[in-house]
Amino acid sequence: MQQRIVKSKVTGGIIVSKLEIQNISMTYHTKEGETSALSDINLKVEDGEFITIIGPSGCGKSTLLSIFAGLIEPSNGKILIDDKEIKYPCSQIGYMLQRDHLFEWRTIYKNIIIGLEIQNKLDKDSIENVENMMKKYGLSSFKNYYPHQLSGGMRQRAALIRTLALNPEVLLLDEPFSALDYQTRLAVSDEIYCIIKNECKTAIMVSHDIAEAISLSDKIVVLTKRPGTVKSIHDINLEIENRTPLKAREAPKFREYFNTLWKELDVHVE
Amino acid sequence: MSNEPYSKEHQEYLKKAKNRKTAIIITQILILVIFFVQWEITAKLKIVDPFLVSQPSRIIKSLVKIYNEGTLFRHIWVTCYETIVGFVVGTLLGILIATILWWSDFICKVLDPYLVVLNALPKIALGPIIIFWAGNNQNSIIIIALMISLVVTIISVLSGFQEVDEDKIKLLKTFGANKFQILRYVVFPASIPTMISALKINVGLSWVGVIVGEFLVAQEGLGFLIVFGGQVAQLDMVMMSILILSLVAYLMYEVVALFEKKFVKWKS
Numbered sequence: 209m210q211q212r213i214v215k216s217k218v219t220g221g222i223i224v225s226k227l228e229i230q231n232i233s234m235t236y237h238t239k240e241g242e243t244s245a246l247s248d249i250n251l252k253v254e255d256g257e258f259i260t261i262i263g264p265s266g267c268g269k270s271t272l273l274s275i276f277a278g279l280i281e282p283s284n285g286k287i288l289i290d291d292k293e294i295k296y297p298c299s300q301i302g303y304m305l306q307r308d309h310l311f312e313w314r315t316i317y318k319n320i321i322i323g324l325e326i327q328n329k330l331d332k333d334s335i336e337n338v339e340n341m342m343k344k345y346g347l348s349s350f351k352n353y354y355p356h357q358l359s360g361g362m363r364q365r366a367a368l369i370r371t372l373a374l375n376p377e378v379l380l381l382d383e384p385f386s387a388l389d390y391q392t393r394l395a396v397s398d399e400i401y402c403i404i405k406n407e408c409k410t411a412i413m414v415s416h417d418i419a420e421a422i423s424l425s426d427k428i429v430v431l432t433k434r435p436g437t438v439k440s441i442h443d444i445n446l447e448i449e450n451r452t453p454l455k456a457r458e459a460p461k462f463r464e465y466f467n468t469l470w471k472e473l474d475v476h477v478e
Numbered sequence: 479m480s481n482e483p484y485s486k487e488h489q490e491y492l493k494k495a496k497n498r499k500t501a502i503i504i505t506q507i508l509i510l511v512i513f514f515v516q517w518e519i520t521a522k523l524k525i526v527d528p529f530l531v532s533q534p535s536r537i538i539k540s541l542v543k544i545y546n547e548g549t550l551f552r553h554i555w556v557t558c559y560e561t562i563v564g565f566v567v568g569t570l571l572g573i574l575i576a577t578i579l580w581w582s583d584f585i586c587k588v589l590d591p592y593l594v595v596l597n598a599l600p601k602i603a604l605g606p607i608i609i610f611w612a613g614n615n616q617n618s619i620i621i622i623a624l625m626i627s628l629v630v631t632i633i634s635v636l637s638g639f640q641e642v643d644e645d646k647i648k649l650l651k652t653f654g655a656n657k658f659q660i661l662r663y664v665v666f667p668a669s670i671p672t673m674i675s676a677l678k679i680n681v682g683l684s685w686v687g688v689i690v691g692e693f694l695v696a697q698e699g700l701g702f703l704i705v706f707g708g709q710v711a712q713l714d715m716v717m718m719s720i721l722i723l724s725l726v727a728y729l730m731y732e733v734v735a736l737f738e739k740k741f742v743k744w745k746s
Contacts, residue, residue: 277652297654309649313667313742322663323653374653 225252225288226410227276227378232285233435234271244435245271249285251429251438253378253410258401260413260421263431263439264473269414272436273382276412277303289378299327302376302409307387308367310355317342317351320370327374334373341369345403360388361396368400372407379404381413385420397424397453418473422446422465423453430472440472532717540714549698553719556699557688558726560616564623565684569677571624572631579632580639580665581657597633601625601687605694614695622694623687627680634679638672639665674738681734685727700726 234246245268253259261269274280276287278296287294294301310319320338324330342348345365355363364384371379384400385393401424404411415421421428425444432439446459456462484492514534520526521533528536544550579586605622612618646664655663692701700719707715 279648279651299654301652303649303652305645305649307645309643309646311646311664311667313670322650326650326653326655326659326663 226255226257226290227251227253227412228288228291229253229276230286230288232272232275232282232287234268234275234280235283246275246282247435247437249431249436249438253412253427256408256410257426258404258411258413258424259427259429260415260425261429261431262415262418262421262469262473263436264433265416266434267431268434268436269416269431270382272431273303273380273412273414276378276380277301279303299374300377301380302371302374302378303380304367304371304382304384306383308355308363310363310366310370312355315352315354316347316358316366319355320347320366320373323370323374329374337375338369338373341372345369345399360392361399364388364396365399365403368403372403372409377410379409379411381411383415384413386415386417393420394454401453418466418469419457419462420453422462422469423456428465428469430469442469442472529711530713532713536714537718537721540712540718544715544718553699553703554722554726556616556696557692557701557723558730560619560623560688560691560699561681561684561730564620564687565627565677565680567620568624568627568684569631569673569680572628572676573635573673575628575632576635576639577661579636580661586636593629593633597629601629602690605690609695616696618695619688619691619699622691623684626687627683630683631676631680634676635669635673638669638676641672642668671738671742674734674741677734677737678731681727681730685723689723 229249229251232246232249233244236243236245249272261272263269271280275282278294278298278301289298289300310316311322314322317338320342321330321335324334324338339348342351347362347366347369350358350362355366358366385397388396397420413421413424422444428442428444430439430442431437442465444465446456446461446465448455448459517531518534521528521531541550544553579589601622604625605618608621608625609618612621642665646668647660650660650664688699689701689704692699693705696702700723703719704716704723707713707719
């Protein structure tokens with residue numbers, strides 16, 4: 209495992225990670241028996257970092273994300289944000305699912321404010337914040353449109369703003385582009401990446417796409433087969449300026465990382 | 479787009495589409511006219527027996543007679559009232575019960591076999607019992623209509639609730655939504671199309687309930703006219719009532735369809 213240089217913010221001399229995962233384990237219980245999905249996961253995520261978790265299918269990456277989001281309670285372990293244990297529901301964490309899941313019966317604006325409505329945070333400031341974001345990311349003129357009238361990319365942007373409306377510090381992305389076709393996917397991941405960086409959010413993404421992972425992340429965590437545990441962590445340094453996912457794909461080191469991770473994942477077609 | 483002039487090809491396409499629509503409507507009206515005209519003529523020429531099949535001119539006579547007696551609209555109104563109350567209450571109660579079953583998985587599992595039995599049972603069989611309990615009056619008719627639509631509503635609305643995308647619920651959970659909020663923000667609105675299709679089915683079912691109810695107990699209403707006409711061998715009256723019934727049932731269905739347009743405008 210590579211030794212990484214921690215660029216954490218220093219609070220009173222103690223280095224504090226934005227998000228820290230300690231000894232997370234998860235066991236599923238069904239009538240047929242119990243399955244250990246995750247075992248003893250430890251991870252530190254720094255402020256503003258974009259990390260991607262990859263692993264063979266069924267290794268429990270989505271389960272891990274659901275645990276971060278507080279949708280499932282882990283059998284063991286704890287999660288700290290700014291050195292404090294999280295209590296759910298946690299407004300510091302925002303979650304983006306595989307598909308945009310905009311509600312067809314609500315207009316784009318109404319979709320974006322749904323989180324605020326649920327948490328009773330719909331006030332002047334939050335509305336202004338949402339309207340600014342819609343303006344900044346080109347959705348203002350589609351405010352009163354229904355989701356089916358928008359393109360896949362716009363829908364995904366609307367879904368991201370819906371998450372950002374609650375002003376989370378850490379974003380969880382569960383294969384956020386997997387429902388899009390390849391071209392749209394490249395364009396949308398570029399857009400989403402820029403928005404996340406622009407808003408200075410820490411992001412944890414789950415993906416099974418090695419190229420996508422390299423193009424977006426500062427750090428890639430590889431999980432082993434079930435029960436998933438951290439196999440290795442790779443810092444991605446593509447040595448390019450003004451990095452965007454599309455540019456990253458052209459970087460000379462891209463292929464190198466790809467080969468390393470490909471071997472690491474140890475994919476067999478059985 | 480709209481202020482630009484269309485190309486010739488597009489204009490032709492629009493014209494064709496319009497012509498086709500007109501052709502369909504004209505044919506529909508034509509079928510109706512031909513049906514009544516041949517009915518009148520064959521009855522007049524005694525090819526069919528007007529005593530058994532009635533005749534349009536006799537039906538109109540019968541209509542005028544009842545109208546002059548001043549009871550026509552009373553009969554129509556009574557039947558409509560029973561149907562509307564039956565299906566509105568049936569639908570609302572059905573949705574309410576479906577909501578309770580959605581809320582509590584335990585109750586849902588417990589009641590499942592009972593619902594299946596109730597659904598399989600022809601509700602008309604309960605007619606005599608209902609008349610005993612609710613009295614020989616309009617209440618019985620409404621209850622019969624309600625019973626017929628209730629179980630169907632519960633089953634179809636509940637399955638609508640359960641088919642709501644799990645990920646949409648998950649999304650709301652990540653926002654920290656409680657069960658009531660999940661119901662209000664996703665389960666209910668996502669199921670509105672299901673509820674309206676239940677409404678559409680219920681209009682038809684309630685008519686069945688009301689007419690059967692009127693056969694059993696009524697002193698007035700279209701169902702009563704049909705049964706009474708049959709008993710006194712007045713086929714004109716029976717045919718007239720059936721025609722009015724078809725018309726009113728059609729209108730009521732259209733009202734529900736209008737309702738659907740208003741509430742699911744986000745679709746398509």
